Amino acid sequence: MTVTFLLRRSKPPTISSVLSLAISSFSTQCFVGRTSSLSVPTEAPPVPKKIPFAISSHGITRQDPYRWMRNTDDSDFIDFLKRENSYAQAFMADTETLRRDLFSEMKTCIPEEIVTPHERWGQWFYRQYIPKGKEYPLLCRRLGKVGEEQVVLDWNQIAEQYGYVHIGVCRVSPDHNYLAYTVDPKGGERFMLQIKDLRSGCLVPRLEVNGVVSLAWALDGITLFYTVTDENQRPHRVVVTNVESDGRGDTVVFTERDSSFCVDITTTKDGLYCKW
Structure with a gap:
């Protein structure tokens, strides 16, 4: 099988993911210089508890005190995430307008449609693209070079079904x-x-x-x-x-x-x- 996305397990790009990558790379330069002016919460950031847990492999024993966090249903873990999210929101509160402006500005620089070239497999030609106004891609194909294009899978329909x-x-x-x-x-x-x-x-x-x-x-x-x-x-x-x-x-x-x-x-x- 030679169709690129069909051979990959990675998540396809979305408009938001492209923008998030751009914003995250820019944030280091943008926010470090203004750290002193941020409204930093008075409380210290939350610190997860440590529970001793030894792992032995190949004759070597190592400690993983955060092993308990693998259980995402643990009430202590859920409480820690809530406290961490609250701290992050408070820490970044005065950058909300800036982040919104950056998002809007960068969005104007991204094509309204993102399209991959067709890739041939047998008599079929497959391609993936994000339509204008949509968040997720479509996987499409056509029979031969002039055949009518068919939608094989629409991520947006699945997103509507599950949210x-x-x-x-x-x-x-x-x-x-x-x-x-x-x-x-x-x-x-x-x-x-x-x-x-x-x-x-x-x-x-x-x-x-x-x-x-x-x-x-x-x-x-x-x-x-x-x-x-x-x-x-x-x-x-x-x-x-x-x-x-x-x-x-x-x-x-x-x-x-x-x-x-x-x-x-x-x-x-x-x-x-x-x-x-």
């Missing part, structure tokens, strides 16, 4: 009939698998599968391999499914039991084999 969207990975089947992708609807980096029939434009009804990390298609176009995470968010298991089924017959084909290793799955460059 947020983060697409983890996309994979088009070798016969171009299906799109398998993972979506994080809550911002917790826990992705669920969805499969779209590109001929009908509808999602394939399936049992919900969460904690999916990577995807790889077999040559037949209906067999899909995917990896899932354990309770520590470690990709540890490879599962195979028939995308034309409801998912009840999904089969585990490999499990990595050593917690120091993760499992990833991909296809060889010629597309003939899946490997993990």
Whole structure:
């Protein structure tokens, strides 16, 4: 598969992300010089508690006193985040107008549409772009150079459904009939698998599968391999499914039991084999 975004797991750019990067790079020069004039809160910044926790690996033991913060449901952790956010808001209070002006100014320098060149895969040409007035991109394709363009996936529609969207990975089947992708609807980096029939434009009804990390298609176009995470968010298991089924017959084909290793799955460059 040679379509750039379909081969990447990274989050696609949005208008806000481009602006945030620009503002963050500028803020160092802009704000350091005016630190003395900021309305710094009188209270000291919050400091997280330390809980002794030893980790031993390869004969070496190290301490991680902040290990407890991995449990994002911990009431102490949630309270710490609230106090930290309150402190940050108070610290940056007198820069609100400046930040808003910077955002507006930089936005005028960014094209209203962000478009990637078409990339050919077989007889199809794929591209990704952010339409004017939209926050998220569309993945589109056309058959040949003059075919009518089709929307394969619209991030904006998914964002309207969930109020947020983060697409983890996309994979088009070798016969171009299906799109398998993972979506994080809550911002917790826990992705669920969805499969779209590109001929009908509808999602394939399936049992919900969460904690999916990577995807790889077999040559037949209906067999899909995917990896899932354990309770520590470690990709540890490879599962195979028939995308034309409801998912009840999904089969585990490999499990990595050593917690120091993760499992990833991909296809060889010629597309003939899946490997993990």
